[in-house]
Amino acid sequence: MSSESQNIEWKRSWHDDYLKWVCGFANAVGGTIYIGKDDDGVLTHLENHKFLMEALPNKIRENLGIICDVNLHDEAGKKYIEIGVNPYSVPVSLRGRYYYRSGSSKMEMTGNTLNEFLLKKAGKTWDDVIEEGASLDDIDDNSIKRFIKDALKSGRMPNDIGELSTVELLEKIRLLDHGKLKRAAIILFGKDPNRFYPNIKVKIGRFGVNDADLRFQEVEEGNIMELLKTVPNQLNYKFFTKPIDFEGLLRIEKDEYPVAAIREMLLNALVHRSYMGSMIQMRVYDNKLTIWNEGLLPEGMELESLKRHHISRPRNPLIADVCFKAGYIDSWGRGTLKIYEACKEMGLPEPEIISMDGGILVTVYKDLNNQVTPQEGGQEGDQAGGPMEDLTKYIEQLQKEFGLLSDRIILGKETNIAFLRGNYGVITGYLRKKYGRNTEEIRKKYGRNAIDILMLFMLEPSIRSKDIAVILGLAASTIEKVIAKLKDDKVIEREGSTKSGHWKIIEQK
Known part of the structure; x- marks a missing residue:
């Protein structure tokens, strides 16, 4: 049975809170909600199907202002309802709130996310909006000159652009509309963009x-x-x-x-x-x-x-177009x-x-391998002063700084894969080069989380599969399947008992 996806949601019974899911589908790419199925898509039967068939169309229309297909199905005597939600070109709200289907979850849009969504539904992008508080005095002449010089060098603009006035140039590259500057003009050429928008910084x-x-x-x-x-x-x-x-x-x-x-x-x-x-x-x-x-x-x-x-689907198409030119x-x-x-x-x-x-x-x-200076007489590979010894010292330093990963989980400290990649990413680079496989090859053969599991074994060889599952946000059974494949192909091996032993990554010839 397939799992819930971008456009499918399963619910055992109806609750009015599920109107948020309808709203999310309408604001995204549409989708289907099945009432009377469990989380695995297995039929559970819907006792109040008659009442819901009458109530749901009205609830959806009155609360969301949209029309959905609501159909009753019968399989082997078990009833369930299918709600088909079409994508809408206009924004759909539920009691003044906007929801969106992202992946297999529902999110409420607020702040900048909501602003971008409303602009998109209106057929505009953030950088295409008029900045009412800006004037031509806010444009930096030197930045304009730099653009002209680079555009002529690129050959993507006519040779006569150097003869255009600032107004004519901005109009030509669509950054000026009826004498008013667009946001893209401030971001690209503004004297002080931070006066208009926060954090225009690196x-x-x-x-x-x-x-x-x-x-x-x-x-x-x-x-x-x-x-x-x-x-x-x-x-x-x-x-x-x-x-x-x-x-x-x-x-x-x-x-x-x-x-x-x-x-x-x-x-x-x-x-x-x-x-x-x-x-x-x-x-x-x-x-x-x-x-x-x-x-x-x-x-x-x-x-x-x-x-x-x-x-190419740039978030800021006007800015992207000028950078292209x-x-x-x-x-x-x-x-x-x-x-x-x-x-x-x-x-x-x-x-x-x-x-x-x-x-x-x-x-x-x-x-x-190029960061390590071998000791005199040292040999390539794992000999004294070589890359492996340097990496071992690096891992020991990290363990001293952060402690064992399993201990961090017990203490409830931050331990997730983004954190690990940010702090221990050099190890994944070492794994790819040392064991002769690139990331894509490893993912295809062992799954998308294999390189992360190997990294965790290097950081803590005795780490348990359930701790790995916590770090990666996956089921322990999923982790165990990947480990089994790696073991069968002799990428890793177990040394010692199940309880007190540890995993060792086998050198690839």
């Missing part, structure tokens, strides 16, 4: 082994044209061991990170972020670099699709592909892109 922090070890930080603010210059400068000046030439994209990489990857990470964050949310955050560690921006993927797009060619991005949805490709060409571990705290977190890793 915060950069230098951390040690974990997020508790903040060594120093800087904040850059300004319009996109300025941030594309000041953020790389700040990274080179204060955060990177080896300065990077952000203009020399075609040269052979000799740096800690590929230029193309960092540039695309910053551009993606600036173009796709939610501009009414938190500022962009970059974290530089000893072994990795991360960037986070608020705003989730477009509806219907999965994280896995970012690894292949996908349709300036030659900063292309319009084919290849930004994330460039990140993966740049790291692969440089021989680095595969980057990670995950959703976290209402936004997207992108992580690129250094090559762990």
